[in-house]
Amino acid sequence: MAGTSLLALIDDIASILDDVAAMSKVAAKKTAGVLGDDLALNAQQVSGVNADRELPVVWAVAKGSMINKAILVPLALLISAFIPWAITPLLMIGGAYLCYEGFEKIAHKYLHSEDPHAERDAELAAAKTDADIVKIEKQKIKGAIRTDFILSAEIIVISLGIVAGAPFVNQITVMVLIAVAMTVGVYGLVAGIVKIDDAGLYLSSLEGRGGFRHALRGLGGFLLGMAPWLMKALSFLGTIAMFLVGGSILTHGLPWAHSLIDTMTHGHNGFVNTLITGASDLVVGIVTGAIVLAVVTLASKMFGKK
Template identity: 60%
Template structure:
C-alpha cells in the first residue's frame, strides 16, 4: 500500500510538472511580442554608460526586474483567485498598451524632431567626458528608469501569462507564473548583456595578432560583428514593434467575440485554398490581428495626445493667483 501510494504521488507530481511545462511554454509563446521590444529597449537603456560599467548596470536592472516580478506574480494570483472576471479586461488593457506603445514608436519621428534626438545623444556623450558630471548619479538614474520600464513590460508578461493559466489549478498557476517570470528575466537580461558587449567582443577579435588562417578569420569575424551590431539592434526594434501589434491585436480581438469569430472565419476560408491553405490561413490571422493592433494603437495614441493637449490648454488658461 505504501509503495502504491508513493507511486501515485510521483505520478501526480509528474502530471503537475508536465502541465506546468506545457503552460509555461504556451505562456512564453504568448509573451514573445513583448520580448523583442524588451531586448532592444533594455539594451538602449545602457547607452551612455562607460563600457566597464555596462554589465554591472545590466545586473542591477535584472535584480530590479526580479523584485518587480516578485510583486507582480502574487498580485496576479490574487486577482485570479478573488476577481477572475477581471482577467480578460486586464488582458485587453495590456494588449491595448502594447499596441499604443507600438504606434507611439512608429509616430516618434513625427512627434519628436531630429534635433531633439540629436540633442539627447549629445547630452549623453557630453556626460561621459565632462568631469563635473556625477557619473554615479547618472548611472543610478538610468537604472531607476530601466527598472520602471521593466515593471510595465513585466506586468504585460505576467498578465498575458495569467490569461493562459487562469483555468488551471492554483498550484499549476503558481509554478507556471514563477517559471515564466524566471525564464523571461534570465533570458532577456542574459541576451541584453550579450548584446551590449557585442562591440567589445568584436573589437577584441579585430585586435588579434598573427598571420595564421585562424587568426585572420577571427579578425574578420570581429569586423563583421562590429558592422552587424547596429543592424541587430534595429532588427530587434522592428521585430519587437511588429510583434507588439500582432500579440496586442490578437489579445484585443480575442476579447471581442464578434471580431474574434470574424477573423476565424476569414482564416477558415483562406485555409481552404489548396496546397498553401495552412500557410495562408495562419498568415490571414496574423495580418488581421496586426491590423487590429495598428488601429487600436492609433486610436489610443490620438486619445492620449488629445488629453495631453486639453491638460496643457487648461494650465495655460488657468488664472494667475498673483494677478
C-alpha cells in the same frame, strides 16, 4: 497499499509537471512578442555607459526586474484568486497598451526628429567627476527599471490569462518559471548585445599571422559592423511583435472580432490560416494603437502631460 499510493503520487506529480510544461510553453510563446522590444529598450537604456560599467549596470537593472516581478506575480495570483473577472479587462488593457506603445514609437520616429536618449547620453559624455558618472548611471538604472516594470506587467498579465483556469499550484509554478526565465533570458541577451562591439573590437585588433588569426579579425570586423544593425532589427521586430501580440489579445477578447476572423479563415488551414490571422491581428493592433495614441495626445493637451 503503500506502493500503490506512492505510484499514484508519482503519477499525479508527473501529470502536474506535464500541465505546467504545456502552459509554460504557451505562456512563453504568447509573451515572446514583448521580448524583442524589451531587449531593444533595455539595450538602449544602458547605451553610452563606460565599457567597464556596462555589465554592472545591466546586473543592477536585472535585480530591479526581479523585484518588479516579485511584486507583480503575487499581485496577479491574488487577482486570479479573488477577482478572476478582472483578468480579461486587464488583458485587454495590456493589449491596447502594447498597440499604443508600438504606434507611439512609429509616430515619434516620423513626427519628431530629436533622439529621446540624446540629451541623457550628452550629459554622460560631459560628466567630469566620478560622482557625476555614478549619478547619471543611477538615473539610467531607475529609468530602465521603470520601463521594465511596464513590460514585466504585460508579460505577467498575458501569462495570467494562460493559467487562469488551472489549479493554484500550477498557476504559481508557471508564473514563477516565466518570471525567472524571462528575466534571465532578457538580461543575459542584453549583456551579450551591449558587449558585442567590445568583443568585435578585441577580435579585430588581435595580432599575429595565420589563417585562424585572420579569421578571428574578420569575425571581429563583422561583429563591429553588425552591432548597430542588430539594434535596429530588434527595434523593428519588437514593434511588429507588439502589434501582433496586442492585436491577438484584443481580437480574442472581442467576441465579434474573433468570430469575424474565424469566418475569414474558414476553409483554410496551415500557412494561409496563419497568414490571415496574423494580418488581422496586425491591422487590429495598428488601428488600436493609432486610436489610443490620438486619445492620449488629446487628453495630454487638455489636461497637461501629467
